[in-house]
Amino acid sequence: MRVVHVFKDYYPPTTGGIEQHMRLLCTGLARQMDVTVLVPSRSRRTLEERLDGVLVIRVPEYGRYASVPLCPTMPVQLRRLRPDIVHLHFPNPMGDLAYLLSGWGAPLVITYHADIIKQRPFVPFYRPVLALLFKQAQRIIATSPDYIASSRVLSRYRRKTTIIPFGVDREALSLRDGEATEVEWLRRDLGRRLVVFVGVLRYYKGLDILLRAMTKVAGCLLIVGSGPERERLEAMAVQLGVANRALFLGEVPESRLRVLLHGAEVFVLPSIDRCEAFGIAQLEAMACGKPVVSTDLPTGVRFVNPHGVTGLRVPPRDPDALADAVNRLLDDPQLRAHLGQAAQERVEREFTAEGMITRTLEVYREVLVP
Amino acid sequence: MRVLFVNPGLDLGGAEQSLILLLEGLRSREVEATVAHFGNGPFRDRVVDLGFPTVSLRPPGLVRSATRYRSAWAHLWMPALVAAGFPTALRLAGLARRVHADLLHTNGLKAHLLGGLAGRMIGTPVIWHLRDFLPSGLVGQVFRGAARRLPALVLANSDAVAAAIRPDDEDRPRVIRLYNPVDLCRFRPGLPRSLIRRELGLGDEVPLVGVVAHLTPWKGHEQFLTIGRAVMDAVPEAYFVVTGGPVYETDGHAGYPETLRRHALALGLADRVAFLGARNDIPEVLAALDVLVHCPTAPEPFGRAVAEAMAVGRPVVAAHCGGIPEVVEDRETGFLVPTADVRGFASAIVQLLKDSALRERFGRAARGRAEALFAVEAHTASVLEAYRAIIAADRAGP
Structure with missing residues (x-):
């Protein structure tokens, strides 16, 4: 049985949440079936490689329009692969078109990652394609009940929607030999009030709110990730006088990320709008037994981190509330331990990679029944 | 020929090191150099060591501390700099008169403006030695406008810098690309590892x-x-x-x-x-x-x-x-x-x-x-050639 996953990027090189999720899902699925990933190559060539058992085909890209890659050969490629199931990751108009234009009527599964937000002006023109696509889809996968409820598109197709939350690779996050010492050194050197953020530095991540909050937090913030906002945020940290304890670490390798997550007291996800559809980074921290401070967004963000159970939630764009929540956790080791443990248990119950893969396979099996 | 150098940087950054190498190269040539600086620091000490006369312009603190890294201040920077810098430009013009400078050679964004104004006041040609990309926004616009009017010649330390100061469709300012020099004797292969x-x-x-x-x-x-x-x-x-x-x-x-x-x-x-x-x-x-x-x-x-x-x-x-x-x-x-x-x-x-x-x-x-x-000799020769051309053009009159 062959499934073809279609999106606009794949890891490596892209490190965003969806790409990481696809990598984990496809690698897991590849142990049980034939998995191919079809993405643009960001060049004029077709590139093929096998990554952890997954065949990755990158087709030529002739520029991007409104951040949509233009890949005229994608429909042909998709047809040539003769998939038993096509699995689109939404939003990705090129993939949608590729499926419709290929004329290959294999059962269609769509993971609905997020609404179209930034390119909203284009939606009226795109609506007919969307309607056709969602009509043809056998099954839509949503990542949280909260997102279904708050998404206009998704709530319309509730009947054929299955919820499969993202999973996290706990193996990759558990400390290796000798890394416990590194964790100890980190805490010895930078103090025992470490706050960590992980994510691509984009406007909706709310890092300016977090930097403002840090002026009221006696602790050290470790910012993992880079992105278009980095320079502005670094300048802002200098202006706010927190440059010494808001460290922009860039993209650190997995081997160090583990150590940082285990060494921190609190994980923060200060996102400010529904572009943050899930916040996989929360799961990684929770898997390491860390409590999360996140914002009250009607998306997976809220679903992942129930207030007072696995962490604390604050209103978005409220630096004072954010600072209070972080301080509360930094000052209360018992609460921290309690929430941290609950967080870890919740990940093991709800958000494992294995669970996600099993449930996805179930969906595949269902759509293949004639 | 007499050249008045104007250098705002107190430290020995890349721009200052390049200028020092040029000064060393000019020592044995027909150039009488005076170096105007913004205050004491490693740069001034090095120039004194080389035996060149130095003069401190002692600009007001506002002019000294306005750096291009404080982008938030950019909009305040420009009018304040012009106001606060005017007396300094006057002092510079007086200095150029006193040393009978045939031309001014400026090395740094603040010096370009101040030296450019001073040169304009007394009718002495100015060479901008440009080793920076211009800041974006208002400040950059002011500089680009000034670059068309103030200097007789701009020396740019790379094609990239040259392209940034003069758009393709314009013929002013006159720009010569001249890579920074490196002391190839001090920096040589075979040093102990x-x-x-x-x-x-x-x-x-x-x-x-x-x-x-x-x-x-x-x-x-x-x-x-x-x-x-x-x-x-x-x-x-x-x-x-x-x-x-x-x-x-x-x-x-x-x-x-x-x-x-x-x-x-x-x-x-x-x-x-x-x-x-x-x-x-x-x-x-x-x-x-x-x-x-x-x-x-x-x-x-x-x-x-x-x-x-x-x-x-x-x-x-x-x-x-x-x-x-x-x-x-x-x-x-x-x-x-x-x-x-x-x-x-x-x-x-x-x-x-x-x-x-x-x-x-x-x-x-x-x-x-x-x-x-990056040889110093070739660099110095190119600069001298530029000096001669500018001075000759200046004497020939407008």
Whole structure:
């Protein structure tokens, strides 16, 4: 049985949440079936490689329009692969078109990652394609009940929607030999009030709110990730006088990320709008037994981190509330331990990679029944 | 001929070092130089050592401390600088009269404006020695406008800088591209590799990767540390050195060295990285390295450290930005990597660390390129030629 996953990027090189999720899902699925990933190559060539058992085909890209890659050969490629199931990751108009234009009527599964937000002006023109696509889809996968409820598109197709939350690779996050010492050194050197953020530095991540909050937090913030906002945020940290304890670490390798997550007291996800559809980074921290401070967004963000159970939630764009929540956790080791443990248990119950893969396979099996 | 140099930087940054090399070159020529500076510091001391007369312009604090790194102040900067700088420009004009200057040679953005105004007041031609990209926004516009009117000639230290000051469709200002000079005698192959290594307690076999740059945020030291952490995953025995001191007047970034140290701690590099501070023995530091890295986060106009490493015969992994691609020849003398591509940097460095033959080949080619492009004598000759042409044109009258 062959499934073809279609999106606009794949890891490596892209490190965003969806790409990481696809990598984990496809690698897991590849142990049980034939998995191919079809993405643009960001060049004029077709590139093929096998990554952890997954065949990755990158087709030529002739520029991007409104951040949509233009890949005229994608429909042909998709047809040539003769998939038993096509699995689109939404939003990705090129993939949608590729499926419709290929004329290959294999059962269609769509993971609905997020609404179209930034390119909203284009939606009226795109609506007919969307309607056709969602009509043809056998099954839509949503990542949280909260997102279904708050998404206009998704709530319309509730009947054929299955919820499969993202999973996290706990193996990759558990400390290796000798890394416990590194964790100890980190805490010895930078103090025992470490706050960590992980994510691509984009406007909706709310890092300016977090930097403002840090002026009221006696602790050290470790910012993992880079992105278009980095320079502005670094300048802002200098202006706010927190440059010494808001460290922009860039993209650190997995081997160090583990150590940082285990060494921190609190994980923060200060996102400010529904572009943050899930916040996989929360799961990684929770898997390491860390409590999360996140914002009250009607998306997976809220679903992942129930207030007072696995962490604390604050209103978005409220630096004072954010600072209070972080301080509360930094000052209360018992609460921290309690929430941290609950967080870890919740990940093991709800958000494992294995669970996600099993449930996805179930969906595949269902759509293949004639 | 008499030339009045105007240099605002107090430290010995790249621009000042280039000017010092030019002054050394001019010493034995027919040029009588006077150097106007903005205050005491390493630059002025060095000029005094060379035996040139110096004059402090003592500009008001506002003019001195307005740096292009404080972008939030940019809009205040310009009118305030013009107001506060006017008396300084007057003083400069008086000075130029007193020393009977045939022309003014300005070296730094503030000097370009002040010197340009002074030259205009007394009708003396001005040469801007431009070694910076102009700031964006209002300040840049003012500079671009001034560049069309004030200088008789602009010397730009790379094609990238030249292109930024003069758009293709305009014929003013007159621009000559002139790469910065490097002292090819001090920076030479064959310097002892073990001198600095011994100081660090490292053997000759330890893979050593370094960055040489003033500790200002846009030079990308943080990024260097992040790259270092990625290199460590592939070459666990690698060691890293950061060379460079804080800049003389660093309002707002006073704690930067400490921030960097904390960075290294957070990345788990504490026992893998040494901060050497400001050094006078840069040639020896470069000689100890296996690879020099240059990863600024803003476009680098030229990249003196890169050119110096090449002169010492070291391979370079540098950001593909600004003037750097004119200095480094990709895959011949080093590797060029997209500016923020940490993984790209890391894999290029790892490739070099694992291949001593490649390092040697790049190093040899780098020295050859440095000799061809950065010799002090050729640089001085070009500047003299420009002086003569400008003075002749000035005497011929408008």
